Amino acid sequence: MTINEASERYKIPLKILQEYESWGLCGEVKKVMGSWHYDESDIERLSTIMTLHDIGFTNDEVKKYMRLLLKGKSTEKERLKMLGEKRNGTLDEIHFKEKQLDRLDYLRFEIQKSNQK
Structure with missing residues (x-):
């Protein structure tokens, strides 16, 4: 093709x-x-x-x-290492984003709480 x-x-x-x-x-x-x-x-x-x-x-x-x-097969360990490093980096990004969401939710909660008074 x-x-x-x-x-x-x-x-x-x-x-x-x-x-x-x-x-x-x-x-x-x-x-x-x-x-x-x-x-x-x-x-x-x-x-x-x-x-x-x-x-x-x-x-x-x-x-x-x-x-x-x-x-070939002899490089599997090195390829797994590369994939593992990328996976760990992605997890770090996810955890950072989760913290951002928590902070955003806190700020939203504070605004909503003050509006209820």
């Missing part, structure tokens, strides 16, 4: 597909008559890249993760 077909079929912006190609992570992608052709394993890798972006990985982190992934 061509880059345009992959973009349209899987709703992946062309810019992301072009960036993916530029990283040199397209192990199974073949250039035929001037255009890239994606197979199912490429689409699976693209899905992983999209997921990593969605959970907050930077481009550099995505590249590192994908290079590790392509090296």
